[in-house]
Amino acid sequence: MLYNFSFYIHHHGSGHVTRATAIAKFLKTYVDCKITFLGSDLLAYQHLIPDDIDQLFLPLDVPTVDDLYHQPQNLKHLHYAPLNVAGLLARNQMIIEHFCKNPETVCVVDVSCEVLQLARLCGIPTVAVRQHGKRTDLAHALAYDSAQQIIAPYCRQMSDADEEGIYADKTLFTGGFSRYDTLKTPSSVQQKKNIAIFIGKGGSSIDQHLISRLQASLDASYTVHVIGDAPSASGSENIIIHGHLDDPTPILNLCAVIVCNAGHNTIMEMGSLRKRIICIPADRPFREQEIKAAHLQRLNLAVVIPEDQVKHTNWKNAIEQAQQLDTNRWSDVMDDKALTKIADCLIATYRKFYTTQRKKTGIHA
Structure with a gap:
């Protein structure tokens, strides 16, 4: 079967796109799949992203001089949700249109509580990528609650109960990995x-x-x-x-x-x-x-x-x-099998929703 994964990639820094690319490259060798990257700063990283990964270039969600009625909003259940920002409206429209064209997809969100909840409100199964930090606020709690799975790209030893909160049980601690996993520093060179x-x-x-x-x-x-x-x-x-x-x-x-x-x-x-x-x-x-x-x-x-x-x-x-x-x-703390763990997790999540026959209704979940 052809698996379909949509990766939302946060635009701050290079770490999110580097991590998503490592996972996507491995998935491509591991299983037959279609992968789409969604993000606002993908053009800067074309040299990293393989040609066989589709890309959806999203506008930024920050106000411009044309957003005459822009108003910031401080909300407990969302981190960033300003009013009257054309870029925010356009990017959400593009994300929803992507889901309409790819209704049988799993959305991997690295990272955005708002996009994760938007995908879930569209009825799309989601996987949240977790980062370090104290993320027990309401916005994170709602996002993690709605996610089918949470992936922490580090080992359990680099965490504690206070950080992970009540969602540790559905968190996969993969161990550390990077694009340099196959390299080791030759001691003779140092x-x-x-x-x-x-x-x-x-x-x-x-x-x-x-x-x-x-x-x-x-x-x-x-x-x-x-x-x-x-x-x-x-x-x-x-x-x-x-x-x-x-x-x-x-x-x-x-x-x-x-x-x-x-x-x-x-x-x-x-x-x-x-x-x-x-x-x-x-x-x-x-x-x-x-x-x-x-x-x-x-x-x-x-x-x-x-x-x-x-x-x-x-x-x-x-x-x-x-x-x-x-x-x-x-x-x-590093794990040579981290990408295999992530791939198995994403495949299992996909199969849970798109390969199970519900006999009573005849509907494929």
Whole structure:
């Protein structure tokens, strides 16, 4: 049979589309299926998305100068639902039209409580992708309650009961995974005095001031590699500015310690590469990065520096501390079978609704 999956992909940062692409690529090799990506920023990631995945380009849902009657609304049961925004109306229309053309689909939502509830109100089975953070508010509770399944793309050890709330029983903890799962850092390549500053695309607290402080705290024998878009960053004798790299692994593999934020995609990539990290959790809704960083610290996977302590950090000591981390601990939280678990979950969810014969009514569910 041909399975049909619709992935809604949140437009903030690259982590959501990277994760969806990894899952979709695996599904395509695992089962005969049609997959459609729905999102507002897909064009920026065409180099990542395979040609055999359909795409629905949604307008942004933020007000423009033409939205004369726009009014923000603070609601408990929805995170974002402004009034009189043409882009919001148009994108919801396009999503509903997609469901009308694909009535036998499972919608995987990564992430949006509003889209998840919209799909459910259309009678479409949904699977929610969960992120770290304290998500026990009403909007999340309603979304998770309506979802058929919740997928947490991390291991159970990186969670606790207070975070997951009453929906832990229908949550699949997959273990960690990333696009670098097949790669491991060759120990012979690592050089103790190569340090990387890895800046993701989701917004970062890592700036020129931090880079300068790190440089000043290290002697000239160290080389600092800056990967990603660093505002106003400039190179010097022992700072190399690489900018954005489609494949940063050759540089990451050179470096003994990586300084990064606690975005999920970044952390999972560091886990796949078995890297020693200094983690600076950025301010995010629901304390997402702060809570993830706390789990990493508890599991002795990272040295964590709060944002408000960056200016007061002795970076030489922090790097020496990070160099003592045991990279074998990543094996406890990463899982080579994570994508298989997700695929099996999505297939089982699809079959539950679209292959069961209801004898009394003659209707296929």
